[in-house]
Amino acid sequence: MGKICHFYLYRDNVIFLHNLLNGDGIQSIAQFRKEALFDDYRISSQNEDCIAFAVDVSLLHRALRSSVSICTEFLNISISNMGIYTFIFSTTLIILGVEFQKLLVLGETADAPSKYRNLSAQTRSGRAILKGNAQSVQVSVKHFGKSLQCHLCKPDYAFYGIAPQGTGACWTVIFQFFILGSHQMEKSISLHCKLPVLDQGSG
Structure with missing residues (x-):
């Protein structure tokens, strides 16, 4: 232009x-x-x-x-039981991140302290991990990008988590589908993907 x-x-x-x-x-x-x-x-x-x-x-x-391009090799992902989901790309020169708040949490939940509101996403994530209210792992950005292609199947819900795998952990995404025209789960369809973890972090 x-x-x-x-x-x-x-x-x-x-x-x-x-x-x-x-x-x-x-x-x-x-x-x-x-x-x-x-x-x-x-x-x-x-x-x-x-x-x-x-x-x-x-x-x-x-x-x-x-x-x-500097930041496209590794991605740090953290999930907290306060419904906060954080992605952070970081190098010695730059930090890029995105944070999603107030997400539905399955299982144990916790409330975010009011003092967290004025902190950066990276600081909030780090403090939650230290207190045992969050888990974090590092994955390949290339693998993560490919996993997003699974959303092309247009699931009704997607569940994200860090799951144990052998002696380590893996980043897991589970997709859920409803029977057409209803809110009942379609049990005949199952789809999930797992990303290998490069760094166990706190997971």
Whole structure:
């Protein structure tokens, strides 16, 4: 769509503007809350804490691809009995992660302490593991990506967990299907996949 993109960094959000200063062609605007992009975000400027700059889109794309390629070998997955599910890619240069909260937990459950709310996903996960409220394993990103293809069968439910396997553990996904037009489990169909674990972590 063009070579140059303008960034506007504010206290609470980040805006990407393309072709907005030029009246010709397609214009696009993308806005993100700071929490969607950063674990820790601090900004200060003499312009009411607003910083604006232009960047070459092709260079930005190349930098982002390089950052992601650094992190695509290993993936740390943790599950807690507080209904929190965390993925973390990490290197010495960058940490990328995503966290899902308030998920249904089967079996033993626990409540997340209120002081956890202001912590990063990585810190919350680490503290839950130390307290015995979570388990964590490391898997291959390549294997994990392939396991996601199982979702193409469109299951009604998917259950995730860390299961014992021999002397170690494995990352397990179990899919559940309903009889068409009902909420009754289809017992004639069974599908699950297991990912080999590279590092046992706390699992």
